Amino acid sequence: MTETQGSIRFSKANIVYPNGVVGMKDLDLEIKPGEFVVVVGSSGAGKSTLLRAVNGLNKLTSGRVEVNGRQVPSQDGRELRELRKQIGMIFQDFRLVKRLSVMSNVLMGRLGHVPGWRTLLNLWPAADREIAMRALERVGIPDKAWVKASDLSGGQQQRVGIARALAQEPAIILADEPVASLDPVTTHQVMQDLVRINRELGITTLVNLHFLDLAREYGQRIIGLRFGELVYDGSADTVTDRDFEEIYGREVREDDVLDEGQASA
Numbered sequence: 001m002t003e004t005q006g007s008i009r010f011s012k013a014n015i016v017y018p019n020g021v022v023g024m025k026d027l028d029l030e031i032k033p034g035e036f037v038v039v040v041g042s043s044g045a046g047k048s049t050l051l052r053a054v055n056g057l058n059k060l061t062s063g064r065v066e067v068n069g070r071q072v073p074s075q076d077g078r079e080l081r082e083l084r085k086q087i088g089m090i091f092q093d094f095r096l097v098k099r100l101s102v103m104s105n106v107l108m109g110r111l112g113h114v115p116g117w118r119t120l121l122n123l124w125p126a127a128d129r130e131i132a133m134r135a136l137e138r139v140g141i142p143d144k145a146w147v148k149a150s151d152l153s154g155g156q157q158q159r160v161g162i163a164r165a166l167a168q169e170p171a172i173i174l175a176d177e178p179v180a181s182l183d184p185v186t187t188h189q190v191m192q193d194l195v196r197i198n199r200e201l202g203i204t205t206l207v208n209l210h211f212l213d214l215a216r217e218y219g220q221r222i223i224g225l226r227f228g229e230l231v232y233d234g235s236a237d238t239v240t241d242r243d244f245e246e247i248y249g250r251e252v253r254e255d256d257v258l259d260e261g262q263a264s265a
């Protein structure tokens with residue numbers, strides 16, 4: 001790995017949507033390789049906008065964003081596809097092909113690495129199958145490889161989503177509200193998986209989270225957004241309820257925390 005592999009840097013970055021809504025405002029932000037960053041902010045604060053700007057799904061209106069030390073291309077094309085190969089995405093709704101096996105879903109993470117004709121004929125090279133199986137081992141469900149994705153629990157489906165991202169062998173993982181569809185117990189398991197994988201593999205990880213207690217518990221660094229603007233950037237160990245109130249522009253409420261009794265922690 002080069003020194004810049006896994007790095008993200010925004011400089012004076014702005015995104016104004018065609019309808020005039022400001023999604024990102026004068027963002028200066030540097031994320032170092034291997035960091036685990038939790039992004040918080042109320043609905044519409046610009047969390048998804050930020051994540052999607054990293055892999056070029058959202059284009060900047062002005063300013064600059066660099067990933068792995070290189071500017072994210074402003075045009076779709078080969079260069080952007082190459083960059084996206086190195087960025088794994090994890091979604092709230094898992095985005096699995098439910099009628100296919102777990103293994104087939106995880107192999108999708110290899111799509112950018114294997115010639116199209118082989119994938120169409122389902123002739124995946126042994127090395128890629130091996131990578132997919134290792135990814136399933138990493139999330140603790142190698143025994144589910146040949147089960148249909150639709151037959152898994154929500155937590156297991158999200159683990160397949162994580163394994164698919166890992167199969168890309170990415171430098172960066174972007175997780176957009178990865179636990180929003182899960183029950184509290186499974187939520188903690190999936191967050192623990194993400195943290196463990198970050199520590200084991202050193203993959204830079206950005207996680208958008210709604211619940212403040214999860215941000216505190218699992219974040220290393222917390223970034224707070226409000227109206228597209230960076231209003232907080234600090235350690236999860238020292239973030240206070242007052243900081244969260246400033247990020248949200250209001251008092252912390254019961255529905256901001258997953259586990260009861262944590263509202264005034």
Ligand SMILES: Nc1ncnc2c1ncn2[C@@H]1O[C@H](COP(=O)(O)OP(=O)(O)OP(=O)(O)O)[C@@H](O)[C@H]1O
Pocket residue numbers: 017018019021022023041042043044045046047048049050
């Ligand atoms: N494609 C779009 N066109 C126009 N406005 C958009 C578009 N995508 C997002 N926005 C607006 O940009 C702002 C930031 O949205 P974004 O989805 O990034 O927020 P968020 O913090 O992820 O919110 P949530 O927690 O609800 O997902 C919002 O006001 C949203 O309505």
